[in-house]
Amino acid sequence: MSDFDVIVIGGGTNGLTAAAYAAKRGRRTLLLERRDVLGGLAAGEEFHPEHRTDGVLHDTAGVRAWVARELNLERHGLVRRAEEPPVLLPATNGPGLELWRDPARTAAELAATSPTDGAAYGRHREFLARAAPVLSRFTDHAPPDLHAPGLGDLLQLGRSALGLRLLGKREMMELLRVVPLSLDDWLGEQFETPLLEAGLAAPALHHTYSGPRSPHGAASLLFAECTAGAPVAGGPRALVRALEAAARARGVEVRAGAAVERLLGESGRITGVRLRGGEEITAGAVAASCDPKHLFLDLVPAAMMPRNFERAATAYRARGTAAKVHLALAAYPDLPCRPGAQPAAIRIGEDLETLEHAFDAVKYRRFSERPILDVRVPTLESPDLAPEGHHVFSVLVHYVPYDLEGGWTDAQRENLLHRVLARLRLYLPGIQDAILGHELLTPVDLETRYGVTGGHLHHGEQALDQRLVRPFLGCARYATPFPGLYLCGSGAHPGGGLTCVPGALAAREICR
């Protein structure tokens, strides 16, 4: 008999979700995490004495209500906030723009500069609201088996088609028209305010190898916006705490500091894991929430690997394009475009042209003179992350290549930090004097610390091809060609982001 029914590799949000589901279905479950802390990319850490981050992530609006309900996360401390705070799009020649999901509040912001865009934003959000149920049919269900469809697969396909049809003919055609468009084309036909276009485009381009003029950008925006709900109070840290409590309460055994070095295989079947240090543990099923490249190219025994499948794993694209800067600040710096304001989120990227130029640099393995920044200030909601009055700025820096020309030398790291601070000083001129300490994580650092191949934040690019069949043919429905081995992390359908969906859907498949 095996030591466990299910072993889950990785203690990030998806690994914790998969483990909690498996245990809920009565499976004896062991979760193994390589690092000493749980949470994966969402684990919070001290980066300067007495100053902590909330993890490298920002946005928890993608966490699905149905997962929280099925795992009873509220009983384990999860609280959803009523609404998301606005994002400030700052400017040097005026007040900038506060971007709310609520169309009326954004329209009020735009009243003085572009009432037309205020109305257009209302129409934009209405369209997203109507498209949401259609898109969540795709994102919140395991993909149908198109090779040998069973009754369930056919029903699912039928329901998806019906959902699309129920949109009405005009809206259905509009959705099909929009999906392949670039963001530049789609947003350009709706709006006239460059700052608004850039503010809407940036989150859809985050962590992608594409710019506003690349095809299918509109699809990324649709997926990101249509699946967003209420954020988690306390941020990613609070989500990890609730998931861990839910998993432990159902009897999941959790071991941190336990790196899986190899999978064990027998007669073509995966039968367990070998840890660094040599310990072997057997299980009926192994669910891996680490990224697919690491799983298939490092952990699966080479002798078991079919040639074609190895080629597909090698070809799977996971080129990281983002860095992280954490700043410990003695005070919240003044913001001349909004005197006295202390926004929780600031997005720096003036227009689509600036975003496109920043992406150009990455294509040639450089980083931009004017990087695109997404700044969050977690200390406004969680003051315990820093001493009283101090703040933490958590800055996601977009369009920073993993494979920088000449490599990530100390001089290049300094150079990147210098450019990020120069961009921040433009809108927060006093920031330099408030800085007590900093941490810079290049895509290579993200790979080393968090074990994500290529430093890719989503365990592989979310281009349309790798979204529709994720990660690639042969393992797109959680099961892999190796009986007993399943994918359950961001490299599985429906992809990355703090959603908990891959973990939940994979566990259902494993326990079937």
Ligand SMILES: Cc1cc2nc3c(=O)[nH]c(=O)nc-3n(C[C@H](O)[C@H](O)[C@H](O)COP(=O)(O)OP(=O)(O)OC[C@H]3O[C@@H](n4cnc5c(N)ncnc54)[C@H](O)[C@@H]3O)c2cc1C
């Ligand atoms: C900088 C950054 C910012 C992001 N911002 C956002 C955001 O704002 N909102 C959002 O929704 N998403 C964001 N994302 C994406 C999101 O974080 C990820 O998609 C999600 O956290 C991944 O969860 P996961 O459980 O699938 O994987 P991970 O969090 O990567 O967890 C995988 C775990 O497996 C462990 N592991 C790997 N190999 C082994 C091994 N051999 N043995 C044992 N354990 C192993 C790792 O240590 C890790 O803990 C961001 C990602 C990054 C990096």
